[in-house]
Amino acid sequence: MKAIVVTDQTAGTTGMTLTDHRKPEAAGNDVLVEIHASGFTPGELSWSSTWTDRLGRDRTPSVPGHELAGVVTALGYGTTGLAVGQRVFGLTDWTRDGTLAQYAAVEARNLAPLPGDIDFTVGASLPISGLTAWQGLFEHGRLQPGQSVLVHGAAGGVGSMAAQLARDAGAYVIGTGRTTDRHTALDFGAMEFVDLGHDSPDDIGTVDLVFDTIGGDIGKRSAKLVRAGGTLVSIAGPPEARLTDALAIDFVVVSDRAQLTELAQRVRDGRLRTRIGKVATLDDAVAALNPTERVRGKTIIRVRP
Numbered sequence: 535m536k537a538i539v540v541t542d543q544t545a546g547t548t549g550m551t552l553t554d555h556r557k558p559e560a561a562g563n564d565v566l567v568e569i570h571a572s573g574f575t576p577g578e579l580s581w582s583s584t585w586t587d588r589l590g591r592d593r594t595p596s597v598p599g600h601e602l603a604g605v606v607t608a609l610g611y612g613t614t615g616l617a618v619g620q621r622v623f624g625l626t627d628w629t630r631d632g633t634l635a636q637y638a639a640v641e642a643r644n645l646a647p648l649p650g651d652i653d654f655t656v657g658a659s660l661p662i663s664g665l666t667a668w669q670g671l672f673e674h675g676r677l678q679p680g681q682s683v684l685v686h687g688a689a690g691g692v693g694s695m696a697a698q699l700a701r702d703a704g705a706y707v708i709g710t711g712r713t714t715d716r717h718t719a720l721d722f723g724a725m726e727f728v729d730l731g732h733d734s735p736d737d738i739g740t741v742d743l744v745f746d747t748i749g750g751d752i753g754k755r756s757a758k759l760v761r762a763g764g765t766l767v768s769i770a771g772p773p774e775a776r777l778t779d780a781l782a783i784d785f786v787v788v789s790d791r792a793q794l795t796e797l798a799q800r801v802r803d804g805r806l807r808t809r810i811g812k813v814a815t816l817d818d819a820v821a822a823l824n825p826t827e828r829v830r831g832k833t834i835i836r837v838r839p
């Protein structure tokens with residue numbers, strides 16, 4: 535099958551090559567998916583899981599990309615819950631070959647049915663940012679209707695999903711970002727915007743939840759914005775801030791069929807949008823993932839036209 539592979543950890547996205555790669559087989563509890571659309575996150579090339587398996591053994595050449603939307607073509611031994619011919623989407627295992635390929639073998643529990651009225655391109659853009667936003671807000675942040683949330687990086691992939699989901703859940707949403715992010719952040723659900731280059735977040739008072747997608751100094755400065763009993767959730771590494779009366783949590787997103795289904799339902803209802811910046815074919819994927827000009831929004835590789 536055709537796939538993008540990486541072999542050189544130091545090369546970044548420029549080390550991606552389109553090649554002929556062995557077609558995967560569905561192991562126990564897996565499904566084999568014919569991929570229609572794939573999502574890739576540049577950060578994954580710095581994760582050890584891209585280069586080694588769970589026992590630390592070299593697994594190159596490895597196929598990057600961990601978001602997919604496609605159609606099930608085979609079931610592994612013992613696989614239940616999905617059927618051959620079913621449209622699916624979801625997040626694949628970090629330590630196995632991924633989705634910049636014509637096929638991927640995935641544990642069935644990591645996928646959910648993709649309703650017929652959601653395009654594969656949209657389906658592949660949802661899993662990482664949607665699940666991360668959902669888990670940060672509702673699992674780790676325990677956000678309740680009527681509470682306030684400060685979303686750092688509210689114009690970004692995760693932040694724009696978090697702003698929409700939080701607002702839809704009845705929270706008061708304050709977004710932050712760069713001056714140029716104001717319009718996008720407000721368009722994607724933030725009710726107020728704090729320009730981190732010019733405004734001081736200290737002026738907004740305290741909130742029930744800070745959702746930090748930026749980290750570093752911005753994360754550190756967020757500690758005093760969390761009210762007593764509130765939570766600071768970070769997806770940009772462990773919070774360096776010390777909180778006395780509040781929780782500080784960092785986490786890595788996991789796939790979850792029920793949450794994927796909730797996200798898909800919101801897309802169908804028009805309550806959730808993803809920000810897709812560029813769509814390219816698998817043949818053009820290496821160039822698309824090494825853009826010469828900045829792409830705002832996610833790049834999706836349309837593996838099958």
Ligand SMILES: NC(=O)c1ccc[n+]([C@@H]2O[C@H](COP(=O)([O-])OP(=O)(O)OC[C@H]3O[C@@H](n4cnc5c(N)ncnc54)[C@H](OP(=O)(O)O)[C@@H]3O)[C@@H](O)[C@H]2O)c1
Nearest residue numbers: 577666687689690691692693711712730747769785786787
């Ligand atoms: N833990 C997990 O499970 C998990 C899951 C998904 C993502 N992540 C990580 O979370 C981070 C965010 O992911 P994403 O996909 O949302 O990225 P993204 O689309 O690049 O969004 C980040 C947003 O924050 C803005 N930003 C960054 N630094 C800023 C600063 N100093 N001041 C003001 N605005 C700033 C960015 O603006 P510019 O684009 O202009 O810089 C962008 O709008 C990444 O580091 C990613 O690797 C972690």
